Amino acid sequence: MFSSIRWKFILVYFLLIFIAMVIVGVFIVGRLEDQQIKNVTNNMEQHIETIVESFSYIASDNWNEYREEIQENLNEWRLGSSETLYVIYNEEVPTIIASTSKQYNKLIGQNALSSKYLDSPLILKAFDGEKADSKLEEMNERVISKHLAYPVMSSVGKVKGILYMTSNLTDVYRTVNESKAILTNATILALSITVLLGFLIASSITVPIRDVTQKAEEMAMGDFDQFVDVKSNDEIGQLANMFNYLTLKLKNTIQDMDLERSKLDTIFNYMAEGVIAVDRDNRIIHANLIAMDILGLSQSNIVENSIFDFKKMNMLEIDYDKVDELEGDEIVGINSEIYKIKHAPFKNEEGNIGGLIMVFQDITHEHRLDNMRKEFVANVSHELKTPITTIKSYTETLMESEIDVDTSHRFLNVIDSECDRMARLVRDLLQLSNLDYEKTNWNKAEVSLTDILEDVILKLDLAFKEKKQRVTLNIEEDLPKVFSDKDGIERVILNILSNAIKYTQEYGEIHVEGFISDKNIVLKIRDNGFGISEEDQERIFERFYRVEKGRSRELGGTGLGLSIAKEIIEAHKGSLSLKSKLGEGTEVSIELPYIEV
Numbered sequence: 218m219f220s221s222i223r224w225k226f227i228l229v230y231f232l233l234i235f236i237a238m239v240i241v242g243v244f245i246v247g248r249l250e251d252q253q254i255k256n257v258t259n260n261m262e263q264h265i266e267t268i269v270e271s272f273s274y275i276a277s278d279n280w281n282e283y284r285e286e287i288q289e290n291l292n293e294w295r296l297g298s299s300e301t302l303y304v305i306y307n308e309e310v311p312t313i314i315a316s317t318s319k320q321y322n323k324l325i326g327q328n329a330l331s332s333k334y335l336d337s338p339l340i341l342k343a344f345d346g347e348k349a350d351s352k353l354e355e356m357n358e359r360v361i362s363k364h365l366a367y368p369v370m371s372s373v374g375k376v377k378g379i380l381y382m383t384s385n386l387t388d389v390y391r392t393v394n395e396s397k398a399i400l401t402n403a404t405i406l407a408l409s410i411t412v413l414l415g416f417l418i419a420s421s422i423t424v425p426i427r428d429v430t431q432k433a434e435e436m437a438m439g440d441f442d443q444f445v446d447v448k449s450n451d452e453i454g455q456l457a458n459m460f461n462y463l464t465l466k467l468k469n470t471i472q473d474m475d476l477e478r479s480k481l482d483t484i485f486n487y488m489a490e491g492v493i494a495v496d497r498d499n500r501i502i503h504a505n506l507i508a509m510d511i512l513g514l515s516q517s518n519i520v521e522n523s524i525f526d527f528k529k530m531n532m533l534e535i536d537y538d539k540v541d542e543l544e545g546d547e548i549v550g551i552n553s554e555i556y557k558i559k560h561a562p563f564k565n566e567e568g569n570i571g572g573l574i575m576v577f578q579d580i581t582h583e584h585r586l587d588n589m590r591k592e593f594v595a596n597v598s599h600e601l602k603t604p605i606t607t608i609k610s611y612t613e614t615l616m617e618s619e620i621d622v623d624t625s626h627r628f629l630n631v632i633d634s635e636c637d638r639m640a641r642l643v644r645d646l647l648q649l650s651n652l653d654y655e656k657t658n659w660n661k662a663e664v665s666l667t668d669i670l671e672d673v674i675l676k677l678d679l680a681f682k683e684k685k686q687r688v689t690l691n692i693e694e695d696l697p698k699v700f701s702d703k704d705g706i707e708r709v710i711l712n713i714l715s716n717a718i719k720y721t722q723e724y725g726e727i728h729v730e731g732f733i734s735d736k737n738i739v740l741k742i743r744d745n746g747f748g749i750s751e752e753d754q755e756r757i758f759e760r761f762y763r764v765e766k767g768r769s770r771e772l773g774g775t776g777l778g779l780s781i782a783k784e785i786i787e788a789h790k791g792s793l794s795l796k797s798k799l800g801e802g803t804e805v806s807i808e809l810p811y812i813e814v
């Protein structure tokens with residue numbers, strides 16, 4: 218409590234006034250005492266001098282003769298009540314010959330040097346011709362008197378006697394003591410006022426300071442809604458003003474920071490990439506949900522700062538001494554997905570490298586597309602190269618040697634069919650490209666799927682017969698029409714049915730079903746042919762994908778049929794799907810929305 222500014226202030230104020238009052242008091246009282254005593258001494262001297270001048274007997278040299286007259290004179294002389302005069306004549310010994318004392322009867326004739334009322338050194342000094350005074354405490358210790366010995370000279374210039382006067386200083390000391398009391402009271406009063414004023418002044422300073430301190434404490438606990446009342450325009454008021462300004466600034470800054478952090482948190486947690494931060498000991502500090510998912514981490518791994526295993530992630534171990542290598546990227550495969558990992562170091566509070574931040578970007582799709590693109594280019598080149606090689610060798614033979622008409626006719630047929638093959642391939646690729654860029658001009662009209670199906674079966678009749686396959690139809694009667702491009706749909710059905718013929722052994726069975734389901738017409742083309750393994754089924758709609766490349770090529774296939782079919786059906790807001798079992802057969806379903814009447 219006493220360490221507070223308020224008490225220090227009061228104490229300093231108190232001591233200041235106390236010391237000032239004591240110094241002033243001692244000085245004043247000392248001066249007063251000295252002045253009073255000096256006055257008394259002067260009075261005594263004046264009295265004595267008046268007596269010496271006015272008493273005729275004192276002028277005579279032999280005082281002894283006029284003892285009684287001198288005593289009478291003294292009796293008549295009106296001295297102050299506090300003063301007593303002794304007339305000492307120097308005979309063989311200094312002897313009191315007259316006195317104003319009440320007990321003068323007893324005193325007269327006494328040896329002055331042995332009188333208890335007189336100061337003998339003073340007497341001796343006076344007999345040496347010196348005027349001497351002293352302050353003496355009498356037997357009764359409380360009485361202090363002033364003594365003055367005044368030598369009186371004879372006509373021959375010798376000390377004939379002494380007028381010795383004592384003056385009681387009780388009055389003087391009473392006055393001094395009264396002054397002391399007044400000063401003491403004044404000091405006490407001044408100190409009381411000082412304490413009170415000090416308290417008030419100190420309070421006016423400390424109360425706002427305490428208010429600011431208290432509010433600052435609450436701010437430290439996180440409550441920034443603090444406001445100090447500004448009651449004055451002095452330094453304290455300015456402090457309060459600054460405090461309020463600081464609070465406002467701090468509050469705004471913290472709000473801004475919170476906002477930024479929340480934005481960053483949201484970005485961090487919901488960004489498409491996984492982000493993870495590890496320290497120099499490879500301990501995980503942060504990871505967003507995506508990163509946790511990719512790396513199979515749980516919340517506890519992050520809370521416990523588990524070790525990030527670079528080796529397990531197929532990543533190179535980071536060497537923090539090789540600063541140049543800390544920033545970079547790496548492509549790794551994690552659980553059948555491909556990730557591009559970009560990493561860069563971050564700094565800690567001391568400005569040193571604190572660890573590494575890694576961003577996991579899922580590039581599986583791009584990777585796959587890239588592979589497909591490469592495969593596509595390779596496939597196109599390959600598909601074109603084969604017929605070109607064939608054509609080239611046949612034309613060379615035709616040009617170089619003399620060949621009979623039959624053989625040359627056969628050769629020209631081969632060249633023609635290879636040209637057809639190339640033309641078909643180019644046409645298919647062109648159609649796919651048009652489908653990709655949605656450039657195909659669909660000639661949409663109300664068409665009957667049953668009619669198209671029957672047309673296609675008619676076209677393929679020869680093929681069925683060649684392979685001695687049996688086709689059965691089970692089409693619901695009066696199927697509603699669809700709003701489609703006739704040629705497009707015909708292409709789809711033709712491809713699917715010719716696939717069924719191509720990839721089904723002789724004497725195989727092909728069954729076509731047509732019915733309404735929901736708001737769609739469903740066409741199912743089922744065969745009991747070679748079937749497709751599950752692994753191949755996943756990629757069957759990819760361009761150039763063929764199950765058994767050799768056999769498919771022999772049969773004239775390029776592997777574009779199903780992908781074109783799928784694109785066409787989807788462009789008609791329908792769907793194409795395939796179910797198959799290796800060695801058992803395949804079922805392809807076409808679903809197309811029909812026109813509601």
Ligand SMILES: Nc1ncnc2c1ncn2[C@@H]1O[C@H](COP(=O)(O)OP(=O)(O)OP(=O)(O)O)[C@@H](O)[C@H]1O
Pocket residue numbers: 712716717720721744746747748749757762763764765769773774775776777778779780802803
């Ligand atoms: N019904 C089926 N039974 C067994 N395999 C099939 C069947 N239909 C398609 N396939 C397999 O799917 C592959 C892709 O068929 P797709 O129709 O796309 O190409 P293609 O028939 O080889 O050539 P294209 O149709 O361009 O002449 C075929 O090569 C074949 O291996």
Ligand SMILES: [Mg+2]
Pocket residue numbers: 712713715716774778779
């Ligand atoms: Mg085909």
